[in-house]
Amino acid sequence: MDKDSVLTRILRPKDVSTLVGGELPLSVIHNKRYISPLTGRDEEDSSPSLDHAIHTSLCGETRTVILVGAEGSGKTTALEKLVLDWAKGGHLQNFSYVFHFRLRELSSLNGTLSLVTLMLHHHGHIPPESVPLLLQKPESVLFVFDDLDQCDLDPSLHTFCSDPSQATSVSCLVASLLHGSLLKGAAFLVAARPTGGLKALSGTRLEVLGFLKPQRWAYFNGFFADPVAANKALMHMERTVGFYDVCTTPRFCWTVCSIYKCLMDAGAKLPETLSQLYVDVLVHLIQTLSLAEACSRELVLALGKMASQCSLDQHSSCTKEEMNSCGLQRFLTSVAVFLHVDGEQSDRPVFSFHSRLMQEFLLASSFFLDKSASEGAEKMLDKHKGRAEFLDFFLSGLSEPGQRRPLEALLGEFSSDRIVDFKCWFKSSSETTLKGCYKDKHHRCFRLLHQAQNESLVREIITPSARIGISYGDLSLQDCAALNYVATCLGEMEQLNLYSTRDLTEDEAEMLAPAMSLSHKIILSDSSLSTGSVPHLASALSRGLTKDMDLSQTRLGDEKFKLLCAGLRDCKLQKLDLVVCRLTEASCEDLVSVLTSGTSQLCVIDMRCNQIGDQGLTKLCEALQSPHCKLQELLLQGSELTAASMEALSSAFCSGQSDLRKLNLTQNAIGNKGVETLCKSLRHPHCKLRSLIFFDCQLTGGCCPHLMRALMSEHCSLSELELSVNDLGQEGALLLCQALSQPGCPLEKLGLKRCELTQSVFEELGSLLRSGTSQLKSLTVGMNNVGDQGVKHLWDAVAHPSCLLEELDVEMTGLTDACVQDLCAAIRASKTLKSLEMRNNSLTDVSVPALVQVMQDSHNMLEMNLKYNDFSEEAFDMLCECDKIRY
Template sequence: MLDVLPFDSVVIPRCSSVRSRMDKVEVLTRMLKSDNTSTILGGQSPGSVINSRKYVPVTAGARGDDQRSLDDAIRAALCGETRAAVVVGSEGSGKTTALRKLVADWAKGECLQNFSYVFNFQFREFGSSADELSLETLIHQGHHQTPPDFTRLVTEKPDGVLFVFDGLDEYKHSLDPSVHSLTSDLTRPASGSSLLASLLHGSLLKGAAFLVATRPTDNVRFLRGARVEVLGFRKPQREAYFNNFFTDSVAANRAFLHMERTLGFYEFCASPRFCWTVCSVYKWLLDSDAKLPETLSQLFADTLVHLIQTLSLNKACSRGLVLALGRVASHCLRGQHPSCPKHAVDAFGLQQFPTSVDSFLREHGEEELSFRSHLMREFVLAVAFFLDASAYEDAEKTLNDHKAGAKMLDLFMSGLSEPAQYRSLEDLLGTFSSGQIKAFKSWFRGRSEKALKDYNRSEHYRCFHLLHQAQNESLVKEILTPPAHPSIFHENLSLQDCAALNFVITCLGEREKLSVSRTTISRETMEILAPSVSLSHTVILSHCCIHKEALPLLASAVSTGVARDLDLSHSSIGDEKLQILCAGLRESKLHSLNLSVCGLTAACCGDLVSVLTSETSQLRNLQMMFNEIGDRGFTKLCEAMHSPNCRLQELQVRDCDLTAASMEAFAGGLGSGETQLRKVDFEGNVIGDSGVQALCKALQQPLCKLRSLRLFDSGLTGACCSDLKEVVMSEHCTLSELELSLNELGQEGALLLCQGLKRPSCPIETLGLTRCGLTPAVFEELASVLKNGTCRIKSLHLAINKVGDQGVKPLWDAVAHPSCLLEELNVEMTKLTDACVEDLCAALRANNTLRFLELRNNSLTDAAVPAIVQVMKEKHNMEELNLKYNNFSEDVFEMLEECHNIRY
């Protein structure tokens, strides 16, 4: 029940000193004793791990690059201010081994020599006795080598005592101090639970240090001290473990690479115990020249076959053992019991196999048994489901009955429904029930069809996980028909999600889009997703945390696949990572690259130029919005416009800290005759009137072919309009879109612009003048332009110019004119009232081209609705009239609902 590990640092007689050294030898012998495990499910024994001197430290502490060995993390915590540590980790993550190694290292004099005594407890045994006893008695009952004056020594120097407690999750009592009568007297008898609570809360032997190991449990919240999260084996530790396990380096490498490819995305692969199981099974398969498993179900099928073969049972007994184990598993999972009482085990049929059960079950305390592996517990239940149709009802009821305790049962059932994965078990256990297999597949198809109709991420991905486990390509194509799931978009994906997603996509083949967001893209993630990236025309990885090591793999997948569009927006790539990405994209066939909000500066622009000017460059659209590249970076980027290899047609540099200083360089590129640039968006850059002046000189050059210029919110005034007038009047002008919204052009500037728009061959088709300080005089002049018979304007945005009904009236006359070509008109927030409705309706009746009319945020009331509804019923060419945020009451909602093309 209790290991006492004493070492007295106080000056005592020579015989006691010798005795202490002997005690340390005895401690070391006990810690290093190789209590070899009889089953591959139990993991390598702590003693043999430490004895082998090939101990690979599991990692702990912060995730990411800041990881320490578990040993170091524990020692640091015990030397800290609280001198207490709580080690939390999942099943088989290495907690017990780490604790025993720590004690062994202390006994060897290698660490923690500030402690005179180390006491090692197992929680499941602590307090099992109903008798009351003191801590001193408890220690003496367990060990008889403590000095006669032990109580005095530890009382005088409690800070020289370390208590090590393992397995808090198996403790059946609460550690809440409020439910215990705490004691501070070492000699006073108390219950085991009270003694433990008194120790851990500092009432008993105050000043002593504590180390507690546990799986996640509610009792942790009652403990003080540093939390040490056990991450188990990350990929580097797994690789080292495999290299140590296999004597043949070729076999080690083959086994490791196979495990990472097929299983490395599961969280429990970080468990040292699971790695021991995998290595043991792989070694057996490699020695037998057998095929390594491709799924988790196949791994556990091989494990079960190996375990049963070592028991030398006939087929009937083997089947009976698995069915009995299935009943035990069902009992535990139905009631969420970690263990099963020994007296109840016979009722499940295990009395026929007194020695065989040790391979699967272990003692859990004095009166209970539990499965050595939680995963094997669910796997044997899945096997039992397919072996015995009479004991288990349909798949849905079986899964519902066990869903409280089972996490992998449906995955194992999916895997075992395929012949390739259950055939080896049939050879050993007898025939699987064809009815059960058929029933499961029927349930799975129905569940998947229902899940894919809803946009529920967890349901979609559970379906993908089941398909991945089944490894049946035809089943994937049957369930995920194109109408069922034309594109896949999800976020916050785990490695396991990515593996399932990749399997589904590779089965379906080339697709239009792969969209993943808010996901950490590590090297491991990209290794898994690379085939899917190569098969997708559009790859969206927005709002992702992309690791540097993943970028070469991403670039390679894009370059060798069919990808034409890559969206990395909001992914905070930064200059250093972009440099790596660009190096891999120079040979790509990308048409579009979105780097908006990626934390880029001027330093990245040279790398982008190298991509844009490569001999094989196909890049036509570059989005750089919301990056602080500034004038220096943009000037560098403009160098690409002089290269005959640059095929860039659209450039978005919205809010990139640009000023007039870089417009000369851009203008030079426009007039070079080499650039194919057709559209540029400068929104949110304060380039000012002088910047526009430089642009306008280039726009009048015969070699300039720019068609769209967006200067939304660019710090312009009416002073730039004379230059813009010259541009639109120029015979060389090719602009079809001019966006000038959110600039203070005013009446004078806007009227100048209108003069240019009257040129008979003016190419402008889209004009944006939202919130430009326009007046009724400007609206009247624009109406004149629209009616002149040569105007090509189809889209006109005049919102937030508050000219009122009379100001907008000339526009309604223009809309009614047969020469007007408008298809889209925006007069949102122009102070319209019901007084405009007659002119509005007359204009709509006379017009045959208008498709979109924006009237939001005006002052129309219920009185305007009947006339508007009536005319909209007549106008089949009108696709949308937006009346949102006017002064309508609920009384007219039913009337507005009569028109499908009215938004209100």
């Protein structure tokens, strides 16, 4: 095969570069601006170069490689570069014959053709005598098909041919080749936009990602001679609202570079929205045509009609007759800057927009320009729903006078009625959206507000009734920019909920930093934060309004936490949630530096389920003894603590410096020895501790004498003591009752769930509650199987006028229907009881009428929990009559 003739064919100019159509592949290659797009496979995280992926696939056993990518993602240029390299003796020399076709051009051909005709007459570089040899050695042939989405490959629609000389339609011919009916054994490299029709095609699929950040950097530096100008243009594009979804495509980068260069050379301001960019593009294109205002307006209206027709018919192209019906017959010599022509030499050329974005922008512009039509914005958007992705963006931008003014100077004024109509629809639909819980709709609303660039409109639409508290996790970069814009316009936000953000990148965090700094509460629970994102979060905290931040289950780790601490030293943060963040002793050292800085406002830290150990807690105790530390609550559940670190805690409490009011040591192996150590500090006059949680801390009744002495001390200030899920037994619990019966004992909340309590303990608790000396308002004694007789002592106490109890938990204590009469009498007599927990007992349908009646009659009772008792479906119907009963 004559490779020189292939070179000649490829190197022959077929078109001209356009502002919105992209630079010609040959121009890119010759000017040494070619940068291979990136590709990614579903099973791989890496993004290799597209060229490398194609070469690797076609030099192996693969016979079909399918490139799938959006408009302008670099597929066509990559294919032409590959064929050019083959013709120059570079890559893919395992193929003797390479045929390159653009199916958009072939689709304009009339009638039918055979494979032989296709190769001989529509490629023009293979001698007829080579055809038999080629057909005998199909494994040496590579077909390169661009624009495959122009063909319908569904096998059910074709009768495949196997004879190379049989004439058939272009679609049938291509389908026969790709499905192996024709020239079996040949290899194929095909490119298409994402369509459902590709599902029927088997082969190695490569997703064309286009340009990521390094490729964009290289491209801009290749376009601009001045590195400073290149950097300015790139930074502006990457940070401008609305560009994020499309700036990965080489074609869009060409458009941006081209128009930015014009604007920068003229000293003009660069666009701030996608709408402003395309206003500048359209102004530039119209000025090159040198048309009068009336003609320019007529041209844009006609192009808008064509854009609408292409969108509604879901065809990417129009015939000459269809164009004429849109009013473009007068402008056939002017439309080249907007439209691409295929089959120009044939008797049925087809026309298509160079850019889908430009197509949608022209549709939006013509909507506002057309003063004669009566169709409103809502109807027009509904009609194009799912067919025009950016139409509402462009309508939103063009509805603002500052953005449309350059266009009106060329085309005349937009229709004021249509602008008012769009704004009414926009405000109404936004208010409805923001009362709902669909975050995707919220994102779209924020994007539209960002496109409008109207701060007063944001404040008008996002009223206090708007539901801004729903989760905005997994935001795209554009969503981050839009949300940030909204927050900036509002001035502050009650809550920024980023729950379950799977990967907060550095760019996203940088974009969101102002919104974070304006939020009183930030929720990042169950999220994953990149290392690069944490300094931006820290910076936002250091200069912001945030008082409460939830980082639970972010698996932050010591390294990222150290970076975060840079922002914690000087901020307004008062509460920090660090549950399950994979922190160790090292993080405690960083936290100490924050707490003792003299500027930290932190008063509540939740560090549950981190492996800080005794050494970590000992370090934290250094902070507790500092006069600068403001910590009042410290939650350390499951932190691998033992009695070894309790001495440091006790010293901190006795120091006179610690302001700690609440300490949660749940699920740590504190043991009786640890409790004994802490009880010494509870008796100290400097100890300010109010709440102490020993839930499941491997305690026995041996700790109770120490607790009893502490509770009876004149200096003890404990109002809450949680001892549930410890084997205290009867003897230990009775000692506690003895302490609680003493006048002056401050305890108001006591937890004794699953503590091996007996009926004797319940009898003593009942006596205590009736004594008039006890301050207990909340008592938890569930999961102690004492039955009706045991709990009866508590019912009698609740009915007594001296009992102050407001909350009582008797879950799984073996209650039956026999207790209900005493229970109801207690509720009726009590003036304080508000909540009763009775889950997992053995009450039946017999008790339901009385329970419903007493709850309906009671003014004090707010809630009774009866879940997991022995009720039937019929009983549930009765229980639902009372909204204060949970069942």
